[in-house]
Amino acid sequence: MRLVVERFTHNALALLAVTTILFFMFRLMPGTPLAAFINENLNADQQQAMLEQFGLDKPMWQQYFIYLGNLLRGEMGLSFFQRRPVTTILLEVLPNSVILTLTSLIIAYAFGVLAGAWLAWKRGSWIERVAVPAVLATRAAPEFWIGMVLLALLSFNAGWFPSGGASSPGLAYNNNWQRIFSLDYVHHLALPVLTLALYLQGLPLLLMRSNMLEVMHEEFVTMARMKGLSEWRIVIGHAARNALLPVVTAFALGVGLSMGGNVVIETVFSWPGIGRLLVQAVSAHDYPVAQGAFLMIALVLAVMNFVADLLYMVLDPRVSHGRKG
Amino acid sequence: MAERAEPVPARASWPLLPVLKRMAAMPLKDPFAFAGLVIYLLFVLVAVFADQLAPVDPLEILFTKAGKLAANVPPGVEFPLGTTNLGRDIYAQLVHGTRSALAVGLSAAIIVATVGTIVGLVAGYFGGTADAVLMRIADMALSLPFLPFVIVLTGFLGASTSNIVLAVALLLWPNSARVIRSQVLTLRERAYVEAARVTGASAWRILFVHIAPNILPLSFVYAAIAIGWAIITEASVSFLGFGDSTSVSWGMMLQDAFASQALSRGQYAWFVPPGICIVLVVVAGFFISRGYEEVFMPRLRGR
Amino acid sequence: MILEVDKLQIHYSTRSGVARAVDGASFVVPEGRIVGLVGESGCGKTTAVRAIMGVLAENGRQAGGRVVFKGQTMDEATTRRLRWRDIAYVPQSAMSSLDPVYTVGSQLVEVLTKRGTHSRASARARSAELFDLVGLSERRLADYPHQFSGGMRQRAAIAMALALEPSLLLADEPVTALDVIVQRQILDVLRSLQQRLHLSMVLVTHDISVVAYLCDEVVVMYAGQVVESGPVREVLARPRHPYTMGLRNAFPDLLSDALELVPIAGSPPDLSEPLSGCRFVPRCPFAQPACSIDSVVTGSDGHRSACRRDAEADTIRTAALDPRTWQRSSSFAMS
Numbered sequence: 031m032r033l034v035v036e037r038f039t040h041n042a043l044a045l046l047a048v049t050t051i052l053f054f055m056f057r058l059m060p061g062t063p064l065a066a067f068i069n070e071n072l073n074a075d076q077q078q079a080m081l082e083q084f085g086l087d088k089p090m091w092q093q094y095f096i097y098l099g100n101l102l103r104g105e106m107g108l109s110f111f112q113r114r115p116v117t118t119i120l121l122e123v124l125p126n127s128v129i130l131t132l133t134s135l136i137i138a139y140a141f142g143v144l145a146g147a148w149l150a151w152k153r154g155s156w157i158e159r160v161a162v163p164a165v166l167a168t169r170a171a172p173e174f175w176i177g178m179v180l181l182a183l184l185s186f187n188a189g190w191f192p193s194g195g196a197s198s199p200g201l202a203y204n205n206n207w208q209r210i211f212s213l214d215y216v217h218h219l220a221l222p223v224l225t226l227a228l229y230l231q232g233l234p235l236l237l238m239r240s241n242m243l244e245v246m247h248e249e250f251v252t253m254a255r256m257k258g259l260s261e262w263r264i265v266i267g268h269a270a271r272n273a274l275l276p277v278v279t280a281f282a283l284g285v286g287l288s289m290g291g292n293v294v295i296e297t298v299f300s301w302p303g304i305g306r307l308l309v310q311a312v313s314a315h316d317y318p319v320a321q322g323a324f325l326m327i328a329l330v331l332a333v334m335n336f337v338a339d340l341l342y343m344v345l346d347p348r349v350s351h352g353r354k355g
Numbered sequence: 356m357a358e359r360a361e362p363v364p365a366r367a368s369w370p371l372l373p374v375l376k377r378m379a380a381m382p383l384k385d386p387f388a389f390a391g392l393v394i395y396l397l398f399v400l401v402a403v404f405a406d407q408l409a410p411v412d413p414l415e416i417l418f419t420k421a422g423k424l425a426a427n428v429p430p431g432v433e434f435p436l437g438t439t440n441l442g443r444d445i446y447a448q449l450v451h452g453t454r455s456a457l458a459v460g461l462s463a464a465i466i467v468a469t470v471g472t473i474v475g476l477v478a479g480y481f482g483g484t485a486d487a488v489l490m491r492i493a494d495m496a497l498s499l500p501f502l503p504f505v506i507v508l509t510g511f512l513g514a515s516t517s518n519i520v521l522a523v524a525l526l527l528w529p530n531s532a533r534v535i536r537s538q539v540l541t542l543r544e545r546a547y548v549e550a551a552r553v554t555g556a557s558a559w560r561i562l563f564v565h566i567a568p569n570i571l572p573l574s575f576v577y578a579a580i581a582i583g584w585a586i587i588t589e590a591s592v593s594f595l596g597f598g599d600s601t602s603v604s605w606g607m608m609l610q611d612a613f614a615s616q617a618l619s620r621g622q623y624a625w626f627v628p629p630g631i632c633i634v635l636v637v638v639a640g641f642f643i644s645r646g647y648e649e650v651f652m653p654r655l656r657g658r
Numbered sequence: 659m660i661l662e663v664d665k666l667q668i669h670y671s672t673r674s675g676v677a678r679a680v681d682g683a684s685f686v687v688p689e690g691r692i693v694g695l696v697g698e699s700g701c702g703k704t705t706a707v708r709a710i711m712g713v714l715a716e717n718g719r720q721a722g723g724r725v726v727f728k729g730q731t732m733d734e735a736t737t738r739r740l741r742w743r744d745i746a747y748v749p750q751s752a753m754s755s756l757d758p759v760y761t762v763g764s765q766l767v768e769v770l771t772k773r774g775t776h777s778r779a780s781a782r783a784r785s786a787e788l789f790d791l792v793g794l795s796e797r798r799l800a801d802y803p804h805q806f807s808g809g810m811r812q813r814a815a816i817a818m819a820l821a822l823e824p825s826l827l828l829a830d831e832p833v834t835a836l837d838v839i840v841q842r843q844i845l846d847v848l849r850s851l852q853q854r855l856h857l858s859m860v861l862v863t864h865d866i867s868v869v870a871y872l873c874d875e876v877v878v879m880y881a882g883q884v885v886e887s888g889p890v891r892e893v894l895a896r897p898r899h900p901y902t903m904g905l906r907n908a909f910p911d912l913l914s915d916a917l918e919l920v921p922i923a924g925s926p927p928d929l930s931e932p933l934s935g936c937r938f939v940p941r942c943p944f945a946q947p948a949c950s951i952d953s954v955v956t957g958s959d960g961h962r963s964a965c966r967r968d969a970e971a972d973t974i975r976t977a978a979l980d981p982r983t984w985q986r987s988s989s990f991a992m993s
């Protein structure tokens with residue numbers, strides 16, 4: 031329990047640090063500090079409201095606390111161009127990003143874990159000698175480039191998948207969930223997920239492989255052999271179970287990390303997610319949205335870091351169960 | 356079975372010599388590291404002789420003999436990889452792109468390795484407040500989402516190669532600093548350091564004569580990885596449109612191809628080669644760093 | 659004889675060549691007896707017992723000889739069939755031999771159900787019984803290995819070994835990692851179990867006082883070979899091989915009053931070099947030129963020694979009692 035509180039505090043402080051860095055980044059930007067929040071696209075009333083809401087006429091340190099207070103209440107101002115609250119815009123696109131990230135990660139990790147365990151099993155064979163550098167190469171390829179090649183081959187050339195977006199134009203849905211659970215959505219999701227999964231599978235695969243190789247040398251695996259347990263039971267029940275621990279943690283971390291990395295994939299496939307929103311907002315100098323999107327990504331990162339810590343504690347009895355006499 | 360890496364016994368006069376010798380000999384032992392080194396060497400040669408290999412200006416708009424714009428010319432004798440939709444020589448862009456890729460990669464790697472090593476050495480050796488402060492800063496840098504931060508920074512500070520390098524360096528040094536710090540912590544306890552301390556050597560002397568040489572291979576590993584990261588990041592940022600529009604880089608080429616509908620036209624010769632170049636350079640870094648890990652730090656494998 | 663090890667040869671392939679970790683070792687384990695396997699670190703004790711279990715390291719292989727258990731030659735299929743059901747193993751470090759992510763109880767249940775014929779319910783009852791047998795509280799079955807103390811873990815490992823009622827127990831330094839008081843407790847557990855269950859046992863140790871305390875027979879190994887074997891009282895009271903004499907001098911003696919401790923100078927030979935004759939030559943104070951030529955094994959069935967000068971054993975033993983003998987190394991090796 032003490033450990034949980036400790037990890038929570040650690041991650042919360044890190045998040046606070048990120049928000050602070052962001053605050054000063056936006057306020058100390060070249061140009062007037064007001065420009066970051068007031069834009070002539072907004073009408074006079076909206077400008078006045080923003081000025082008051084963010085205390086932009088007050089000294090910097092007061093602004094900082096007002097900013098933190100606003101954040102806690104989910105207030106992030108108005109988008110310069112959409113003239114809607116940033117929070118609303120973020121919550122609209124967040125599900126798309128979460129679905130894209132989770133689907134690809136689950137596929138990538140399921141494949142990576144199995145293939146990694148299998149490669150560990152095949153150590154010393156020619157398959158391993160070919161596969162390991164090949165996997166390294168997938169990790170070396172820029173995600174967006176994999177996306178471009180797949181797009182050219184499977185969408186433009188073969189015509190199997192749509193070339194971008196999350197829904198076909200002209201289709202109407204009663205609500206967002208109906209849209210998300212439609213076949214059309216899945217069809218649009220397929221290629222970005224494939225790309226991302228292709229990029230992401232390398233980490234769990236290599237991690238699983240090296241963990242397996244390490245665990246297979248552990249004494250308890252030799253003991254399991256001496257006990258005459260079946261090879262299957264030794265590999266799955268003991269070696270893989272132990273080797274999986276760090277991979278599960280890496281999965282949680284991966285959710286947080288790839289949310290940030292998704293900016294390029296979402297751009298390639300015009301996927302209406304938080305990463306693409308960030309890119310568009312930065313190019314358009316829509317500061318409130320850019321800041322909001324950045325914070326949302328940072329928040330997911332911090333939360334998933336904490337989840338990873340928790341998972342580690344739950345899954346490893348050496349941490350979750352204290353020592354007795 | 357890999358042997359445990361023994362600390363290099365330091366000789367007072369030339370503490371770096373034995374390590375450097377072993378580091379230089381490593382690629383000969385590990386075929387992957389050797390391949391990585393060959394790839395690096397090839398790209399360096401291409402970068403140096405870019406003007407000779409591709410005499411055409413990569414940004415020049417070319418015309419056919421008939422005087423028409425040489426747009427979207429398929430690969431052939433005159434244009435090995437064809438031309439862009441604005442009539443630019445893709446092969447020339449690819450060759451000249453090597454320069455900016457290596458410039459970005461090497462400068463980021465040097466900063467990351469230098470900062471990471473110094474911070475790791477100081478934090479690990481002296482401990483205490485310095486350690487606590489440095490490691491908190493490292494935690495902070497690590498909790499910034501990588502690509503979004505680079506985008507926001509270059510979006511605001513201006514799209515220039517040096518800003519991208521700065522952003523990459525700002526986010527990557529903590530990884531190397533952390534690992535080097537923990538390595539220093541174990542080295543500090545080793546008997547020969549203890550001995551040096553007892554004989555009255557100064558802290559800085561122990562640090563630089565006895566510990567730093569053992570850390571050097573590790574710095575190298577992180578430098579090799581940073582080269583790859585920096586190049587990928589530069590490409591990603593350029594692709595998103597926040598790149599330096601005055602320089603020719605592989606990322607710019609990909610962005611150009613993407614924005615000019617090269618994908619739907621099936622101009623594979625435009626967007627496949629730059630990606631392959633990126634993969635090669637980055638993979639070379641992976642191979643080299645793996646080689647050093649296998650030889651110098653067998654226990655760190657698999658990270 | 660429940661177990662016969664006959665000219666066993668185990669080779670490890672390493673970067674610097676083939677290491678002949680066990681090189682023609684022969685010994686027997688009589689039914690219902692405790693046989694101590696002693697020797698310096700690296701002489702091949704662990705390798706020998708692991709070879710009996712059929713679990714050598716990846717780079718190891720049996721290059722010759724055979725192991726016979728109750729009249730059956732242990733080939734791969736036999737070994738697989740007999741493992742744990744007839745021959746079980748107690749490791750030196752119970753901590754690393756238990757899977758850290760499962761409770762000790764569930765690891766017992768695993769072997770009872772997957773390897774034995776128990777149902778889950780009867781396996782749980784049997785686990786409790788086993789814990790009781792080794793002096794552990796049944797409640798600790800639900801604990802993870804790291805929650806046990808070193809001594810308790812070793813008891814758990816013994817319970818694990820007894821799970822399927824084997825007739826032969828191979829214990830590889832079962833107490834070396836423990837402090838002296840706990841060592842004594844664990845040894846007592848082993849002894850009482852051995853008597854109650856009429857077990858046969860091989861007890862690997864490098865501590866001759868443990869042999870004296872617990873064993874009926876002793877097998878002394880040096881550099882991959884057996885140099886002396888016989889009943890404990892006999893061998894410790896009247897050792898016939900100079901290495902055994904040296905070994906006895908190097909440990910506090912439980913039988914007679916403590917002598918001055920005298921280590922044997924030098925270290926065992928490199929097993930990846932070709933060796934001929936007696937391997938103790940470089941360290942033996944009684945070595946003669948003929949010792950390097952070949953080795954012989956002499957003695958009656960009960961007490962055997964591999965020393966060429968066995969006929970002079972009594973004189974040599976007297977000389978070996980003098981610590982000064984061991985201070986100057988072999989006169990022959992010096993020349």
Ligand SMILES: Nc1ncnc2c1ncn2[C@@H]1O[C@H](COP(=O)(O)OP(=O)(O)OP(=O)(O)O)[C@@H](O)[C@H]1O
Binds near residue numbers: 701702704
């Ligand atoms: N996997 C291996 N690969 C190569 N050599 C090995 C291996 N395992 C053991 N050896 C070598 O074989 C010899 C015998 O080792 P073994 O572990 O059997 O000795 P031991 O008598 O059990 O020693 P200790 O008392 O230290 O446990 C040693 O020289 C050792 O270095």
Ligand code: SF4
Binds near residue numbers: 899942943946964
């Ligand atoms: S006397 Fe000769 S044969 Fe006997 S132990 Fe010494 S060296 Fe070996």
Ligand SMILES: [Mg+2]
Binds near residue numbers: 704705830
């Ligand atoms: Mg041993």
